[in-house]
Amino acid sequence: MIPSIPGYGFSGKPTATGWDPVHIARAWIALMRRLGYTRYVAQGGDVGGLITDAMAVEAPAELVAMHTNFLFASRRTCRTRSSPEDRRRPISPTWSDAR
Numbered sequence: 001m002i003p004s005i006p007g008y009g010f011s012g013k014p015t016a017t018g019w020d021p022v023h024i025a026r027a028w029i030a031l032m033r034r035l036g037y038t039r040y041v042a043q044g045g046d047v048g049g050l051i052t053d054a055m056a057v058e059a060p061a062e063l064v065a066m067h068t069n070f071l072f073a074s075r076r077t078c079r080t081r082s083s084p085e086d087r088r089r090p091i092s093p094t095w096s097d098a099r
Contacts, residue, residue, distance in 0.1 A: 001031075001032070001035065001037075001040075003028055003031060005024060005047060005048065005051070006019050006024060006027075007019070008047075021047065021050035021051045021053075021054050022054045022058070024051050024054075025051050025052075025054035025055040025057075025058055026054075026058060028042075028051070028055060029055060029058055029059045029062065032062070033062075037062075038062060039062060039064050040062060040063060040064065041063070041064060041065040041066065041067075042055050042056075042063055042065075042066050042067075043066070043067040043068070044066075044067075044068050044070065045068065045069040045070050046070050047070075048068075048070070049068035049069065049070025050070065052066050052067075052068050053066070053068065
């Protein structure tokens with residue numbers, strides 16, 4: 001399954017606004033569920049890296065692995081956390097945990 005980003009590749013331009021990386025991630029998660037997938041992996045580069053990262057935040061139990069070659073993709077850039085308190089909370093694992 002290789003969906004294209006709305007407005008890119010084989011996809012038409014969206015007719016509505018608001019198709020940011022988080023919205024696209026949620027659409028792709030819904031697509032995978034409708035297709036019957038309960039576990040899957042994702043890869044993204046450039047804007048796709050932001051989408052892939054958002055998918056990991058939105059559906060961590062379903063997205064069992066991800067690969068991105070977009071170095072600036074991070075959960076903080078996707079704005080998926082709902083409250084200001086959540087956005088201030090450190091994301092785990094942190095870089096210090098990985099050392």
